[in-house]
Amino acid sequence: MSRIQKERDRLLASTARTVGLTATATALICLSVPGSLPLPLYLASLVLFACLGYAQWQLTSLLRLTLWMWVVVVAGVALILLHLLPGTSLGPSAISAVGVIGAASVACVCVLAVTSRSRVLLLVVAATATIASLAATLWLTGSRMVEPLVFTVTGWIALTATGIWLSRTVPRTLKRISTMSRAYRVERQASETEARRRQSARLLHDTVLATLTLLAHSGVGVSHSALREQAAEDAALLRQLRLGFTPDPARSGDYKLKPVEESTLGNTLESVKQRFRRMGLEVNWHGAGQVLLPSDVLDAFLLALGECLENVRRHSGVNEAHVTITDDETNVRAMVTDAGKGFDISTIDTGRLGFTESIVARLRDVGGNARLFSSPGSGTTVVLEVPK
Amino acid sequence: MTSIDERTVPRRTVSRGVGDERDALGRARLDLGFNVATVALIAFLLILFGLNVAEYPAVGLTIAAWVLIAITLVAALVLRFRLPDELPLWLYLGALALWAGAVALDIAGTWPTDGAVVPLTAATAVGPALLLCAPVRPARDIVLAATGLGLVLGVVVIVRALPDPQLLGPGLVTVAIAIAPPLVGVQIVRSLRTLVQLELDLVQVQSTVASPGYAIGMLASEELARLDLAAERLLDGVATGRTRLPLDEDTADAAASIATELRLHLIQGRKETWLYHAVTESALLGPAVTLTDPDGLAAGLNRDQRDGLLTAVWLLISDPVRAGSGQPRTLTLDISRPAGTYPRTSNPGATMEIVIETSGVPRNGVDPAAWQAIRKVGRYVESFSATTLRIAITTVSDPSGELG
Numbered sequence: 001m002s003r004i005q006k007e008r009d010r011l012l013a014s015t016a017r018t019v020g021l022t023a024t025a026t027a028l029i030c031l032s033v034p035g036s037l038p039l040p041l042y043l044a045s046l047v048l049f050a051c052l053g054y055a056q057w058q059l060t061s062l063l064r065l066t067l068w069m070w071v072v073v074v075a076g077v078a079l080i081l082l083h084l085l086p087g088t089s090l091g092p093s094a095i096s097a098v099g100v101i102g103a104a105s106v107a108c109v110c111v112l113a114v115t116s117r118s119r120v121l122l123l124v125v126a127a128t129a130t131i132a133s134l135a136a137t138l139w140l141t142g143s144r145m146v147e148p149l150v151f152t153v154t155g156w157i158a159l160t161a162t163g164i165w166l167s168r169t170v171p172r173t174l175k176r177i178s179t180m181s182r183a184y185r186v187e188r189q190a191s192e193t194e195a196r197r198r199q200s201a202r203l204l205h206d207t208v209l210a211t212l213t214l215l216a217h218s219g220v221g222v223s224h225s226a227l228r229e230q231a232a233e234d235a236a237l238l239r240q241l242r243l244g245f246t247p248d249p250a251r252s253g254d255y256k257l258k259p260v261e262e263s264t265l266g267n268t269l270e271s272v273k274q275r276f277r278r279m280g281l282e283v284n285w286h287g288a289g290q291v292l293l294p295s296d297v298l299d300a301f302l303l304a305l306g307e308c309l310e311n312v313r314r315h316s317g318v319n320e321a322h323v324t325i326t327d328d329e330t331n332v333r334a335m336v337t338d339a340g341k342g343f344d345i346s347t348i349d350t351g352r353l354g355f356t357e358s359i360v361a362r363l364r365d366v367g368g369n370a371r372l373f374s375s376p377g378s379g380t381t382v383v384l385e386v387p388k
Numbered sequence: 389m390t391s392i393d394e395r396t397v398p399r400r401t402v403s404r405g406v407g408d409e410r411d412a413l414g415r416a417r418l419d420l421g422f423n424v425a426t427v428a429l430i431a432f433l434l435i436l437f438g439l440n441v442a443e444y445p446a447v448g449l450t451i452a453a454w455v456l457i458a459i460t461l462v463a464a465l466v467l468r469f470r471l472p473d474e475l476p477l478w479l480y481l482g483a484l485a486l487w488a489g490a491v492a493l494d495i496a497g498t499w500p501t502d503g504a505v506v507p508l509t510a511a512t513a514v515g516p517a518l519l520l521c522a523p524v525r526p527a528r529d530i531v532l533a534a535t536g537l538g539l540v541l542g543v544v545v546i547v548r549a550l551p552d553p554q555l556l557g558p559g560l561v562t563v564a565i566a567i568a569p570p571l572v573g574v575q576i577v578r579s580l581r582t583l584v585q586l587e588l589d590l591v592q593v594q595s596t597v598a599s600p601g602y603a604i605g606m607l608a609s610e611e612l613a614r615l616d617l618a619a620e621r622l623l624d625g626v627a628t629g630r631t632r633l634p635l636d637e638d639t640a641d642a643a644a645s646i647a648t649e650l651r652l653h654l655i656q657g658r659k660e661t662w663l664y665h666a667v668t669e670s671a672l673l674g675p676a677v678t679l680t681d682p683d684g685l686a687a688g689l690n691r692d693q694r695d696g697l698l699t700a701v702w703l704l705i706s707d708p709v710r711a712g713s714g715q716p717r718t719l720t721l722d723i724s725r726p727a728g729t730y731p732r733t734s735n736p737g738a739t740m741e742i743v744i745e746t747s748g749v750p751r752n753g754v755d756p757a758a759w760q761a762i763r764k765v766g767r768y769v770e771s772f773s774a775t776t777l778r779i780a781i782t783t784v785s786d787p788s789g790e791l792g
Binding site for chain 2 (some may be wrong): 010011018021026036093100151154158162173181187189194199211212217235241261334
């Protein structure tokens with residue numbers, strides 16, 4: 001049984017159960033009005049009511065459904081026929097009770113019966129049996145016939161219509177929803193592409209992050225006009241990124257923002273240098289300038305380097321830093337040194353160093369690491385290492 | 389400040405469309421099915437009136453009540469296709485007022501003068517008429533109206549049955565015909581709506597099966613766009629001099645937090661698997677599932693395995709919701725390498741063990757479709773201890789299945 005069918009049957013069954021139990025309770029109260037049935041018959045009817053109610057309750061288990069439907073029909077018809085036994089004309093409450101049993105207690109099975117051919121047979125048999133037993137009971141006891149019979153026919157029509165309509169609506173709706181999965185997939189793809197585009201604009205974000213950090217620290221040591229200039233450049237790049245371009249800033253000549261699989265270190269380092277010069281820190285490069293790195297490694301490496309230099313600028317008290325790049329067969333190493341005031345590593349709050357978890361984690365992600373050496377009065381050295 | 393073009397800010401346009409669709413589906417074609425039931429019940433009541441018309445003490449009043457009912461039904465027929473999905477409140481209140489009038493007229497018209505009690509018909513017909521409103525008004529409105537109607541009719545019926553208790557039976561049936569249809573209608577509408585929401589959730593979750601093993605995820609992607617925009621605005625403010633330097637404390641804090649979040653988002657997406665995104669993006673799974681997958685092994689599952697795993701988890705959790713009997717179950721999902729396996733990062737063909745644990749599942753109460761789905765993932769062993777169901781699946785990630 002497919003899932004859609006199961007959901008459909010669940011809904012039909014819970015509707016049938018609600019309708020059936022409500023009707024059964026109503027009929028039970030009607031019969032409980034004094035004078036409706038002689039006491040022994042009333043007690044017998046309670047047993048049948050219990051069967052009827054239990055079977056209706058079991059409908060939602062969806063197990064042995066047809067069996068429970070038959071139990072409902074048999075118990076309901078038996079309850080109607082029970083009213084033959086007194087042999088006298090039925091009072092208003094008893095007529096109401098048999099009417100409700102016929103119109104809804106038994107008829108609740110027709111909500112479920114429309115889903116398969118064998119159950120449609122059950123529906124026809126049950127409807128015939130109910131109406132026949134009701135007519136026979138009322139006629140033989142000489143009671144009013146028209147109202148309960150019309151009521152019963154109404155109940156069967158209304159509930160069958162509800163069943164047919166529900167059993168068609170549910171699968172149709174669910175199928176319609178499943179066609180929407182394509183829309184979701186496309187949306188997911190688009191969002192993934194967009195995120196990758198933004199992430200791959202890593203140099204842009206590198207400079208934006210540096211500027212934001214600078215702003216957050218009240219731009220210590222940088223002139224307001226330099227800060228404004230830098231902010232304007234970054235904002236313009238972000239705007240381009242947002243408008244769907246991949247910024248390739250010819251203007252500053254430094255940023256290389258097209259996603260490239262491999263980049264040389266040299267020209268990108270130059271951009272870092274420019275940026276720090278504007279903020280008053282002279283960065284001196286030493287060593288290899290033409291190292292090729294995979295883009296994610298370069299990404300992590302540059303971000304970490306930028307962080308280190310920002311720390312030098314902010315905390316060292318000097319305006320010059322040296323970056324020595326060396327490489328061997330397997331690794332690229334950057335040593336960032338300053339001759340500033342230094343600090344005692346054991347006392348410093350690592351968060352303030354900018355050695356935030358994310359930066360170190362990012363280096364580790366690409367298989368690299370970072371080490372820090374410093375002591376008060378003798379400057380600081382950070383060694384960043386990434387694999388080639 | 390250079391103007392920022394709001395129209396180009398990325399938005400989740402598709403999901404908005406989906407939201408509209410969700411509402412439309414919730415109500416879709418609900419009226420048609422109720423129409424037949426309503427017409428059948430009202431026809432019965434009209435026949436009942438016709439059969440006893442000679443005995444009505446003030447037949448004019450009852451006829452007037454029926455005319456009011458007829459007016460609202462004809463109005464409903466005419467307006468049906470011109471109305472928005474939800475019936476406007478004033479129209480609903482208008483209908484309620486007319487129906488209150490019909491109830492009053494019918495009660496007055498059938499008031500027993502010399503012992504002869506005739507059935508309430510037009511007043512009862514208000515119940516089936518309310519059923520028509522069930523798909524187009526919030527459940528609370530219908531329940532309130534049905535309860536009010538039930539109370540009024542109940543009091544009238546009891547008062548009239550005081551001389552002869554046998555009259556209670558027919559009176560009770562009258563009340564039942566009046567209040568049961570709208571209440572059952574509300575229940576159906578609510579179940580359908582739950583069903584639609586769950587299905588939409590499943591469809592959304594399943595869209596992750598085709599995504600790359602490690603993905604950025606829709607939420608993070610949106611967040612990244614938002615942060616870029618926030619950064620742009622801030623920098624723009626500084627550049628144009630609109631924001632004074634040095635920054636005041638609040639703006640400085642904002643800059644710092646944007647930078648931190650941006651940093652985190654830039655490195656994100658490399659660690660989160662499709663499964664993580666599926667769980668966090670789902671309204672159903674998000675609060676209910678605790679996922680532990682430190683090595684990101686889920687990324688190695690192929691499309692079929694992913695589909696199976698998601699479907700199984702979804703079925704296990706949503707079962708009580710779909711049966712209309714309560715809250716989703718909670719579930720833990722642990723993915724790890726079996727003990728003793730040499731840890732090889734993202735190595736194709738790696739063995740993994742997926743353990744699903746959930747409590748409160750009856751022993752035979754697991755949807756058979758869930759087992760079928762689990763079979764698609766790999767070999768499994770299930771065990772029950774007390775109320776906890778534990779399913780341990782051993783599987784091998786598919787070397788060719790690494791998507792994207």
